[in-house]
Amino acid sequence: MEELTSPEEMVAWASDHRQQGHRIGFVPTMGFLHRGHVSLMELLRPQCDVLVVSIYVNPLQFGPGEDLERYPRDEGGDLAKCAAAGVDAVFLPSELYPAGFGTRVEVSGLTQGLCGGSRPGHFSGVTTVVARLFGLTRCDLAAFGEKDFQQLAVIRRMTEDLALAVQIVPGPIVRDHDGLALSSRNVNLSDEQRARALSLHQSLFTLAETARRGDSVAELLGRARMSIRADRVDYLELVDASSLQPLAELDRPARALVAASYGGTRLIDNVDVGTQWT
Ligand code: AMP
Numbered sequence: 001m002e003e004l005t006s007p008e009e010m011v012a013w014a015s016d017h018r019q020q021g022h023r024i025g026f027v028p029t030m031g032f033l034h035r036g037h038v039s040l041m042e043l044l045r046p047q048c049d050v051l052v053v054s055i056y057v058n059p060l061q062f063g064p065g066e067d068l069e070r071y072p073r074d075e076g077g078d079l080a081k082c083a084a085a086g087v088d089a090v091f092l093p094s095e096l097y098p099a100g101f102g103t104r105v106e107v108s109g110l111t112q113g114l115c116g117g118s119r120p121g122h123f124s125g126v127t128t129v130v131a132r133l134f135g136l137t138r139c140d141l142a143a144f145g146e147k148d149f150q151q152l153a154v155i156r157r158m159t160e161d162l163a164l165a166v167q168i169v170p171g172p173i174v175r176d177h178d179g180l181a182l183s184s185r186n187v188n189l190s191d192e193q194r195a196r197a198l199s200l201h202q203s204l205f206t207l208a209e210t211a212r213r214g215d216s217v218a219e220l221l222g223r224a225r226m227s228i229r230a231d232r233v234d235y236l237e238l239v240d241a242s243s244l245q246p247l248a249e250l251d252r253p254a255r256a257l258v259a260a261s262y263g264g265t266r267l268i269d270n271v272d273v274g275t276q277w278t
Helices: 007-019 035-047 075-084 122-137 146-161 184-188 191-213 217-227
Strands: 002-004 024-029 050-055 089-091 141-145 167-171 232-240 254-262 265-273
Touching: 002 007, 007 024, 007 050, 007 122, 024 035, 024 122, 035 050, 035 075, 035 141, 035 167, 050 075, 050 122, 075 089, 089 122, 122 146, 141 146, 146 167, 146 254, 146 265, 184 265, 191 217, 191 254, 191 265, 217 232, 217 254
Parallel strands: 002 089, 024 050, 024 141, 050 089, 141 167
Antiparallel strands: 232 254, 254 265
């Protein structure tokens, strides 16, 4: 497995493989890898000739007062997991943006609500880094987790709008043994916070299950909100699964999404509503 530490090395590796006619698969991450990240590598592995994973904690997508400084890191463990998953190259740049970098990629509409509402500027940081990473890796396909459901929709929009020749491959949410959605940030939870954080997926699952009974959106959301045990709930919404617009009625494919904080740790989760339970 090759370790590429500069944008120049990344481009050289990618150009070499493209010249050989190889199909390049790409999984962008911020490191501190877990089974959720590995599932995306396993998803792409059979669909590509060479697989590259990036590990970069992107400052552009963190707002002031967010957890950029305490974002967990474990380079040794990450490299071992990538090697075990059959990754061909890991891109871990110390600096990703060259001097004079002056471009922002911004998707409108889809980025307005949900995490876009509680984290202003977050998604333009994400689309900017992903667009640059698509350029550097020259990838043919890239995997993104449904764990970050809004991010996946925003990346799809950007890829389509800019006619980028990258196929976006979605991966299902991978959960811990007790149902908590795996996240690099889970390591920052105390035992007590982690116990309360289980209420996130539990309320979403109950919401999805009770949606079959024909309860109104207001009833579903009201009950779910009551059962969430968090220090702060940023949002709990039931939205159209494509447009991410809030739904007044459950008359189409829907997604319930939540974001909540436990001390300084912000967690997100979501569930398909209306199809997986019928
Ligand atoms: P991150 O390192 O948090 O930026 O995540 C990198 C990629 O892994 C993103 O596409 C995430 O959606 C995905 N991911 C993170 N956690 C999970 C999970 N529990 N299940 C599936 N994919 C995940």
